Amino acid sequence: MLALVKAENSAGLWLQQVARPIPAADEVLIQIRKTGICGTDLHIWNWDDWARKTVPVPLVTGHEYAGEIVEVGKLVSHLRPGMRVSGEGHIIDINSAAARAGRFHLDPNTRGIGVNRPGAFAEYLALPAFNVIPLPDEIDDELGAILDPLGNAVHVALSFDLVGEDVLITGAGPIGIMAAAVARHVGARNVVLTDVNPVRLALASRVADVVTVNPREMPLADVMSRLHIVNGFSVGFEMSGYNEALEQLIGAMEPGGRVACLGLPSGRISLDWSRIVCKGLFLKGIYGREMFETWRKMLNLIATGLDVRGIITHRLPVDRYKEGFQAMLAGDAGKVVLSWPA
Template identity: 30%
Template sequence: MKAAVWYGARDVRIAEVGVPAPLRGEVLVEVAYCGICGSDLHEYADGPHAIPVAEPHPASGATAPLVLGHEFCGTVAALGPSVTGLAIGDRVAVEPNYRCGACPRCRAGEYNICRHFGFAGLMGNGGMAEYAAIPAYMAHRLPETVSLEQAALFEPASVALHALRRAGTTPETVAVVGLGAVGLLTVLLAGERGVRRILAVDVSPGRLELAAGLGATDLIDAGREDAGERIHELTGGEGVDAAFEVVGSEIALRTCLAATRRGGRIVLVGLAQEVSLDAFALVNNEQSIVASVGYRDTYPELIRLVAEQHLDLTPVVTSTIVLDDLVSHGFEALLGGPGNQVKILVDPTAHRTGAAVPHPPADRTERQR
């Protein structure tokens, strides 16, 4: 089968590799779509960041080179020994978090901050391939009313949903700073959760226009005006109840702090390095800063929203490409800066080579977790 294999920065190869056989507790998924995430982009541009190189990841046992891609979905093609509750032919969305199930955080239900936290496609082999073998607990069966294209967006939508939950009680007003796919989905889901006023901030007119279509009530072009000051003007000098930093930069964090009211909350979603802030002002304004990493228990809610409430996640998809074009029309297109591309989906089964699906023997052992 074809797969996108990460060997190093600027070295992702579309290679012919063997179809993996699912081991004990695993399923083999025939991948329908896999989205390109900002994390994938960082690994391609100047990684490794999360990809294990020297030591195997404790959850997956994997080291580079490995297959990229954690935003994926598809159809169950084979079952490993001891798998129950799934059948060949089931359409599934993949929740790619590794979890040990035994550490204190897992026992508390907070598996997104498991001691051995990681993602298939970053810390182990993922879905930028025709087939992917994953732990069965990652697979969520889809009702017929949920398309695979929608399911391909559950991973970034989960990041947005978890961030909204981290904001606490549903706020009346929010600012979303940064309108990549996760920022745009935060706008969409904020409206779905009853937020009355949603102020969207970006430097791209095209992304601001997309945000308007997804429910943003106010658009602020941060390339043309001071976003924090503008938000205070629009809210009568009060500021918003909660602001979401979805860029990963000190400038965006400062915008969120300036835009948030006294007693409000800033949710960090973007991945920044070291930042500085005015702690004196933070204390005097009694603002809270909370972090949001990954997600937990989000897929059932998203499946319900799409199946029953007809929530449409697909407006954030700006193109679908074949696996052979991943580097040229995927990574390089996104590295070109803010433009027409937001979420690019990869269809790894186009021009399939016809690889056979393996049937695992009953005595295969479980991968290290």
């Protein structure tokens, strides 16, 4: 089958023929229709320090996808061929203390498809039936291929009560923009989204009802004054992974404010910790999606009108995958969706 493979210890991915996976007794085989390019895939493409330490070579990459079940293992009874599906990309060890307590997303032995085991940038994917998410008819394959990152956004946004609150989001990448859309959908009063990339700020304005700010051109304090935000933001989402953005967010929070942190820095960061302590801020780290509560709520949000399709800016056949990666690396894209042969 055709697949995008991290085939060498260097930057890039390679479109190659590899063996079609054989599903285990508790797995299904999914024929992939659409896949999304993720920020994690960019790390793997660039072959940075994290990728070199984490990803085995060779490996089929990719973990955002939608497709159709074509085969089920002998122990699988609740799924059948012909079902349209997406899936949770974190493969857990059900024997860990966290998993046995129902906190699957906190399992310390989690492995990621396309990161530690063969992924979805391929014509076929073998996936544990436990991880499969059937898609309702109103969610097409294109939207199904970006449910993984939308789930990250939903996990962040629903970490705190947002009704009537003022929310500051640092980082207008695709997940930051979708988190802004979710925040407004569930009732936030003001949502302010900061970034230094004008292309992403313009995209955010098209996708979500937000106030966009380039903090290098406009002081955040001026925006807060215009919006009558007196004591600071009650809720913050750090989505960029940049030290400067996190410092800005902490400085703009009200005493007792709550902060969800999804952005991963490329190295160590430096903070004035006394501001966190003296403001009594609550910081929560976010990794992936709550399994499977985030998925349930995400599908229901879409069913009640949440619209994030505008975050998809590039639609390409898989043989043009390099164009998609270059657009994302240049900061000129939202989500890039690749189509696979039928």
